[in-house]
Amino acid sequence: MSDLKFGTSGLRGLVTELGDNVCAAYTLAFLKHLRNRHDVPADGLLLVGHDLRFSSPRIAAACIGAAKAFGMRVENCGPLPTPALALRALSLRVPAIMVTGSHIPADRNGLKFYRPDGEIDKADEAGILSLLDLEKPASLAGGEAGLSGEALSRYIERCASLLPPGTLAGNRIGVYQHSSVARDIMVDILKEAGAEAIGVGRSDVFVPVDTEALRPEDIAFAEKTCREMRLDALVSTDGDADRPLIADENGNFLRGDMVGLLTARFLDADAVVTPVTSNTSIEHCGFFDHVYRTRVGSPYVIEGMNRAGSDGRRCIVGFEANGGVLLGTSAAAGARPLDALPTRDAMLPILSVLGMAAREGLSLSKLVEGLPARFTASGRLEHVPAEKSAAFLKSLENADALRGFFADIGSIEDDDRIDGTRVVLSGGELVHYRASGNAPELRCYTEAASKKRAAELLAWGLERARRALEHDPEKL
CATH class of the missing domain: 3.30.310.50 (Alpha-D-phosphohexomutase, C-terminal domain)
Structure with a gap:
């Protein structure tokens, strides 16, 4: 029995089952589905990116080779956060494939597929599977493609625009780097906002940091680091940087749904979309005119954001209990309005929460204490x-x-x-x-x-x- 299957975050499975031919077969099925159902030309542009786990470059090369054999042009975006790849794909209105297993162990990996207008949905998954042919050896052109830094540069510009320079002046912020694909840009972006940003805990091997099920060593590391380094906060992400981790000055991690609530408040959202597993402080706080509850999984949050858009809501923010924030509309923030980005993002909530604490003149622990006690x-x-x-x-x-x-x-x-x-x-x-x-x-x-x-x-x-x-x- 194959371990490969679609979940709420794309195709996942053991690396041993994600051989070149298998990855190529899924890539071809995805491209054929796009051609048949979403009018994507067979000679169009495809973006491919990956995280830092050891198997990801090889899998990305197989996807690139299959796409080139299919006739697509490929922009190899290299290692970068998933939201950075999604942002580039949305701006160009082209499809993308992100090679990532997110937070799961290094012996596993996955493929996350994007249509020109955003994440694929359950109907797309069914369409891909209907066209999948694992029996026929896939044609693989050369998996090499010139590396482009455009997607990462545009994402950094977006993040840097959220907080005016100097907003975080006086803040001493640790960046738990481990094997996050955003480990370097987090430091740079926080410094741009005025913080004293210090990289800690960098790892040469993949670390499966799960924002919803933190390991005891992650919790102990945060408490020890914040205490010994006298930090105002410690921030990090999961492997592909679409889910944030934020610890206060005492090393206590903020719950993901509270991070989402604070982000939506910072962006002055009038509508929040979140699964039923998120804390009801969202309703009790009274900050939002409309709260839409959904099933668990980003595809359902996106459906809910679309529904909120149809209802004419002004600023729509979606988030999950894991802390990943999706922006369903443009938002007035920072130096310029942020364009919608309806996929999970870690940097948006990290900067929003730190920015809100700075704006209110509060420590992170005091900021959270102001929320309803649930x-x-x-x-x-x-x-x-x-x-x-x-x-x-x-x-x-x-x-x-x-x-x-x-x-x-x-x-x-x-x-x-x-x-x-x-x-x-x-x-x-x-x-x-x-x-x-x-x-x-x-x-x-x-x-x-x-x-x-x-x-x-x-x-x-x-x-x-x-x-x-x-x-x-x-x-x-």
Whole structure:
């Protein structure tokens, strides 16, 4: 069985399964789909970029070779952040392929596909798979293509324009570089904004930094570095720089959804689009006229931003619980308006949060303390087949079964089925179940007015679901 499959961030799988012929076959299927469904000419321009993991240059060369054999012209953008490649593709109205596994371990990698108007959607994934031919050896022209720095330069210009020079003067900011493809430009951009930016933790091997599941060593590193170096903040990204990490002066990392909230506030958004797993501080803060909730995954956030656009919203900001921010409209910020960039970006939230703290004259910890106190927890039951999770969630659609399931924890004030089953209990406490989109797991998320209570709800939620799954989930 192949490990390769599409998830919420493109095609992912083991490097051993991403051989040259396989990568070429997916590239050809993508280009054929674009020609058939999106009127992209077979001799048009394709952009290709990659992150810093050891397998990425070889995979990028296979994609370039297949595209050239197909008749496409190729701009090799080299190593750069995913949002930098997307920005260049959108500005030229051409497709792109980013070779990245984001935060997953180095023995894995992936391909992220962009249409001329942005990320592919689920219909595009189906179209690509329908044209995929893994049996026929792919034609590979030379995988060499002259390296172009234009995409990276344009992205740096965009980031530098967000904060006026000197905005961060007096701030001592550490840049946890590890193997982030943005590790050097982060230092340069922060210096341009006036900060004393210091690179730390650079690595010659790939480090799988996951902004939603930080390793204990990342947490300890942040606390130690901020304390010993007397930093005002420590910032970083995942491998392909589409998800940010921001720690305050004490080395405490800000939750991704709080980073998104602060970014939207800094950009004066009137509409926010975010999945149901994000904290309800977004509604409680009162900063935004409209909050759109979606399923988990950037394709659904993009759908929600399109819906907000159809509703005539002025400034639309989307974000996920991992902190990646998508800009659905232009925004008035910095020296010039920012153009829309409807794909996850790490530098936009990093600069926005630091800029907001500087504007308010607050430390990052004080900035976060000003937000509504809502605490979340999350966990999972592993080795739960998809069909069993589906049966469990289906059983909770029955109103009587739902009330009975939660009877010993509280009464239900509201519930929804946007992505799984999310229940609001008396007093505003929240329990949410959803099946994982990329693993045989049932996930549980909770929210309450204290960290302790959120943890208690999570323990209850996991144990209650485990007992239900041991029996017939259709007969709760």
